[in-house]
Amino acid sequence: MDNQQKDTEIKILDAAKEVFQQKGMTGARMQEIADKAGINKSLLHYYYRSKEKLFEKVFNMAVSIFIPKMLEIMLSEKPLFEKLEFFINNYIDLLTKHPYIPGFVINELNRNPQFLLNIFEKNVQIKEKKLFERVDVQIQEEVKKGILNPIDTRHLITNVIALVVFPMVARPIIQGVMFENDKKQYDSFLKERKAFVLSFVINSIKV
Amino acid sequence: MDNQQKDTEIKILDAAKEVFQQKGMTGARMQEIADKAGINKSLLHYYYRSKEKLFEKVFNMAVSIFIPKMLEIMLSEKPLFEKLEFFINNYIDLLTKHPYIPGFVINELNRNPQFLLNIFEKNVQIKEKKLFERVDVQIQEEVKKGILNPIDTRHLITNVIALVVFPMVARPIIQGVMFENDKKQYDSFLKERKAFVLSFVINSIKV
DNA sequence: GTCTATACACTGATAGAC
DNA sequence: GTCTATCAGTGTATAGAC
Numbered sequence: 424m425d426n427q428q429k430d431t432e433i434k435i436l437d438a439a440k441e442v443f444q445q446k447g448m449t450g451a452r453m454q455e456i457a458d459k460a461g462i463n464k465s466l467l468h469y470y471y472r473s474k475e476k477l478f479e480k481v482f483n484m485a486v487s488i489f490i491p492k493m494l495e496i497m498l499s500e501k502p503l504f505e506k507l508e509f510f511i512n513n514y515i516d517l518l519t520k521h522p523y524i525p526g527f528v529i530n531e532l533n534r535n536p537q538f539l540l541n542i543f544e545k546n547v548q549i550k551e552k553k554l555f556e557r558v559d560v561q562i563q564e565e566v567k568k569g570i571l572n573p574i575d576t577r578h579l580i581t582n583v584i585a586l587v588v589f590p591m592v593a594r595p596i597i598q599g600v601m602f603e604n605d606k607k608q609y610d611s612f613l614k615e616r617k618a619f620v621l622s623f624v625i626n627s628i629k630v
Numbered sequence: 631m632d633n634q635q636k637d638t639e640i641k642i643l644d645a646a647k648e649v650f651q652q653k654g655m656t657g658a659r660m661q662e663i664a665d666k667a668g669i670n671k672s673l674l675h676y677y678y679r680s681k682e683k684l685f686e687k688v689f690n691m692a693v694s695i696f697i698p699k700m701l702e703i704m705l706s707e708k709p710l711f712e713k714l715e716f717f718i719n720n721y722i723d724l725l726t727k728h729p730y731i732p733g734f735v736i737n738e739l740n741r742n743p744q745f746l747l748n749i750f751e752k753n754v755q756i757k758e759k760k761l762f763e764r765v766d767v768q769i770q771e772e773v774k775k776g777i778l779n780p781i782d783t784r785h786l787i788t789n790v791i792a793l794v795v796f797p798m799v800a801r802p803i804i805q806g807v808m809f810e811n812d813k814k815q816y817d818s819f820l821k822e823r824k825a826f827v828l829s830f831v832i833n834s835i836k837v
Numbered sequence: 838g839t840c841t842a843t844a845c846a847c848t849g850a851t852a853g854a855c
Numbered sequence: 856g857t858c859t860a861t862c863a864g865t866g867t868a869t870a871g872a873c
Contacts, residue, residue: 452655529799533733536802555808577808578826581797589792592736593744601762601784608715619785627834
């Protein structure tokens, strides 16, 4: 693979990422991706045989941005409160850097619920089959030690992810209704959330 | 407008709702909507001049399902904790009855951020211009009275909505990863959340 | 109000020259 | 590896008969 080829491939993926994330699989047009990449439509089919294959590649790249960090945090040996702080800080940063991805993923989730699950299971479950169980054990131990109030692990995990991800997904409406559509204000709102969400969660579960 | 006409219109809207909510504006096909309604493609254009207009109608109907209840709750004179309980219970019920709508709305939000805002402002802001301010005043009063810890109203509202809505939007992945894709288990998980989310929020903000 | 037939544009994809 | 030309299929939308 020479440099020329690599350049073209990168240009294609960059363009495809942009168009797919903004318009979804069905809304995206191969012509627009080609234009944005500065190449011909046919070349897209030369590198990726079909729109579907190109989309899968982009979708995989998007999802895999978020998985390694999650694994690292969940599998670490820190106490729960530190894990929470790490997770919340890192994911709000990550989401700020890639704001389109959650909407992109949820969009696709509607169209094809099984697709993401396959990716997820390939990347996560195989590497660490008992990911959920490990977190559950840790939490229930900390409950026994009297650090935490009794709590259902599934609800807790759901809550933390919801608090972190939802404000990105629903940004247009929250920003519009509560911040008079002021982008800067909403950006600092998101920054504040690092501390706010952490204390919100900890307040709720600590003894 | 005779009964025949009304029947057809309802059949069209039902079919359109189903297809648009599942496939989004760009993924939906007029042919599929016509088939599902048991009519001809041309008749769709007779009732609604274009796909875009039909979509707007369906989208408006979807959003307006959630607005009256929200207004009723937020404008009532109950103390905050009761408002929270009402909101959480009613919205989890409403979302269970209309599970596709949040994903549908968020999907469209990505495609056209301004569209939902216009609907929202027409329905909400005009009826009650200072909706947010009223809730804010109530919360800050209860803080002064010593019922609540000091808290930012915007973060609190965002959190409550996130905790209620996100598990519906991300259902396929949460159900897949944490519930082995068991639909029934996830349904009871959602029911549990009424009590869980309420105490999670109140624990976090009460003095 | 409902149908058939059809216009017209555009889409993803391929063939073939260089 | 990259382009031009082109295809077959499908999309929305309209015209016109009944």
